[in-house]
Amino acid sequence: MHLIKSLGRGGAEKLIPETALVHDQSRFEFHCLYFFHQEQNIVDELESAGIQVHLIPSGNLGLFFQVQKVRKFIQDQKFDLIHAHLPWAGILARFVGRKLSIPIVYTEHNTWDRYNKVSFWGNRLTFKNQDVAVAVSNEVALSMQLNSIWDPYKRGGRLKVRVVQNGVNTETFIRFWKRDEQVALGSISKQREIARLREELGISKDSPVIGKVAVFRSQKRLWLWVDLAVRIVKEHPETHFLLVGDGEWRNRIEEQIAKSGFQANFHLVGVKKEVIPYLNLMDIYLSTSEFEGLPIAMLEAMACEVPVVATRAGGIGEVIQHGKQGFLTEVDEWEKLEGYVIRLIREKELHAEMAFEARKQVIENFSMKRMVSQLEEIYSQVLENAKIK
Structure with a gap:
């Protein structure tokens, strides 16, 4: 399940349907849960990519009151893995996962110094409670490491940081x-x-x-x-x-x-x-x-x-x-x-x-095939680790 605050037309949001189109959908079934509905959104693009879309209406601070609802939704739907995007969804995913034995993957799309104080500290204080943090660039990965010096992000070997740079479907994006x-x-x-x-x-x-x-x-x-x-x-x-x-x-x-x-x-x-x-x-x-x-x-x-x-x-x-x-x-x-x-x-x-x-x-x-291959490797690893535990 992809977890994200909203489905506007930003880069992070658009990656969800773009990657789904290249993923092996015989191995993975994709859902997306979001909270803030905008008029200009990409819901139709997600559905066209074979993703089942779900909405639980909420604003930023209201997300903290949705933990029980999201946790129940995950249990009812029997999801195997959460992939959260951007700080607010990442924080929520970690709270939800505290009482569930479900792997959590989080993609960080920006350096930490660019977030407001609430996002920064919420992200930092909960950051250890996930399995893999995906950085979209080496600079973003370095930001994670520098901001974790006084609060090490690796606890008991659970959390790992991986760089998976963004990709593009070069068969679709061409010069005419x-x-x-x-x-x-x-x-x-x-x-x-x-x-x-x-x-x-x-x-x-x-x-x-x-x-x-x-x-x-x-x-x-x-x-x-x-x-x-x-x-x-x-x-x-x-x-x-x-x-x-x-x-x-x-x-x-x-x-x-x-x-x-x-x-x-x-x-x-x-x-x-x-x-x-x-x-x-x-x-x-x-x-x-x-x-x-x-x-x-x-x-x-x-x-x-x-x-x-x-x-x-x-x-x-x-x-x-x-x-x-x-x-x-x-x-x-x-x-x-x-x-x-x-x-x-x-x-x-x-x-x-x-x-x-x-x-x-x-x-x-920076091809989409390369990006998706790396993501599928991460998904397989965290799912395998979950079985061992």
């Missing part, structure tokens, strides 16, 4: 059209869809498109993203900027764009269930994040042959080799991103080389 080479790679219907999107958005076929897929929250620093975009468009007026997603910062970002006077060059298309056509519109994936775990959207863009220009936030530096799949700067040196974007706009051969290397990196090191 290489504009510079005029080469058709996908079906005619997909090519027409991308051409239609360009026409709808008012982007000519020769205009470079700089993009990002994100939840509009402070960690993404989208105000810096827009600031960079304005500087770039002054140098290259034909350039367009595409943001896929939504969130609390949307109104402020729209106001910033309106004040810039370059509204025609910006396209905020909102949350999209199907992001592949929009990734196919992009020529460069630009990220100004202050911190990250290992961003799924960036990996998806790379699988679609989109080079990355980004701050070295979180696991991004574990994926991008500076000068090979894209360019990186330190988090506080974000202004340097402008020069790298302009260089990729101007140097077509370099762009083509990096586009090729971006997809190659995902295929070789």
